[in-house]
Amino acid sequence: MPLLRVLKEALTSVFSNKMRSFLTVLGIVIGVGAVIGLLAIGEGASASILGQIESIGTNSIYVMRSSRDDVSNPKPLTLTDAEALSNRSRAPHIIRATPVLTGQTTFSLGDISLQTMVFGSYSDYAEITGVEIAEGSYINPSDVDSRAAVIVVGPDLAEELFGRSTGVVGSMVRINNFPYRVIGVTKAVGGNQFNNPDMQAYMPITTIQYRVIRQAVPEAVNYIIVQAQDSQSINLAIEEAQRVLRETHRLTPRQPNDFNLTNQEDILDIANSITSILTIFLAGVAGISLLVGGIGIMNIMLVTVTERTNEIGLRKALGARKADIMLQFLSESALLSLIGGIFGIIFGWLLALVVGNIAKNTGTPLIPVVQLEAILLATVFSTLVGVFFGWYPARHAASLEPVDALRYE
């Protein structure tokens, strides 16, 4: 029988029992919808994470105190370390080293009191990390020199404190009961409840050291951002940083580094592998529902074959060969799951849209991306699921003996 004819018969059969066909394909709809939707969300999340990381710049190297078990008594990183790293005669490929001291602090204004992260650093911190100013100005070198009581706030923080995110430059706010003058507001970049740059504040490293965060070693910082001359000299810069820090920490050749150097590339790689693991995981979960959907199709196809035993017998009596019967039932199951796949794509797309809208309304930087590859993959895969799970019922139908099938009650 010509293929077009076979498809027409399969269509008639599928549509002659709409309710059953609908329930049969529901598993596939949900499975494919989940694949499309979750892949889109995963893709969006990954683009968002990578975008945030890349905005910092790939020439940066993060230096942190070692947290490895085999390093005993790691020395804290200090301003002296940062100075040594900035010394071009000691580290010619490092253009600057910016220490960062950060911590959770209490902001208060009138009745309002809230906790948020403050970053203390030099005036070049904004440039290095990609913080942009919407209003006022960022910290300047003289603020750092004079330990000025000034602060740059994120727009969400301004909103919480002053009830507005514009026109707040010059206002005062208290941190640990000490007054600070707001000199700038950063541009909104969006965030989530775990990490929201718009809720952060920035002040001179000298100010945070002497007034906000008290610590055993007054010079200690949380991390140092080292900038290599360019992306080609990153490895040289890492070597130099290593050598300089081993000297300043007075490590003997047998002692391991008591600090970690993390290159932006490494962070990107880690983020990439995290997001791809996430995507694989999501796709796996969705794949399981596709599998369950396929089993549903197999189940119904077996019922269909049993119900239509007489019809199969008749078709065989009239001259249908094994391959004809096989093709008839395979095309029916493939068509069922293809239809399920198409509805699944629509469902997944809607899912991505809804999640995208929720993200937009909550200020989370997540734009789900429904990729063409995902759609093609889902279409092909769902059809294959139909063929795979339809194979056994179809073979069963094809191998029925015409005499027995005709006589079947």
Place this chain on the structure above:
Amino acid sequence: MTESNHHPVIKVRDLTKVYKLGEIDVHALRGIDLDIYPGEMVAIMGQSGSGKSTLMNMIGCLDSPSEGEYYLDGELVSDLVDDQLAIVRNRKIGFIFQKYNLLARASAIENVELPLRYSDDPTNMTERSKEMLRLVGLGDRMDHKPNELSGGQQQRVAVARALVNNPAIVLADEPTGNLDSVSGQEVMDLLLKLHREKQTTIVVVTHDKGIASQAQRIIHLFDGKVVDEEVN
């Protein structure tokens, strides 16, 4: 009808069929010899258990014999495998069943087309099917579904379906078994007319004496053997 003019369209020699029913061997056919000539109308009669259904399955190429030879239209078909038998059924045999066996979802014309769809010559499918439906007197019911037709009309659709491939033989298994006497006779009249006007070879399997008596020849089966032959 003389053999010098015609070779038999159905030639059965020492046909045996043994079923295994658990441990027991059931001898459904115990050596059947049978010749049916082109243009004949033959009835095969017998009680249930006489082997007439089994013989019909053999003649219809729906089942293979345990032993013996069966030539259909000059071709030895008793040795063929499944898919070859399917081709033979499609080209050489038109089936009429007791329960009509129409596809419920398909219209009369689509039901008649069905054998053509499995044939290697599906040209003018619709035209040929329409012609057959007109021949059985259902020219005005072509697009009706089986549940919109009476039992007699459904069986006439089945007759049209059996004829559409222009087969060597038409095999009717209790064609009136599900019909009242009036529509039953209508179907029989139709078969007789086809036999008379188109010289169609028709084999009717029945246990109804009244139906069988309308054939030219009656073959009586008992306990898997031909026990008697009447010529009307």
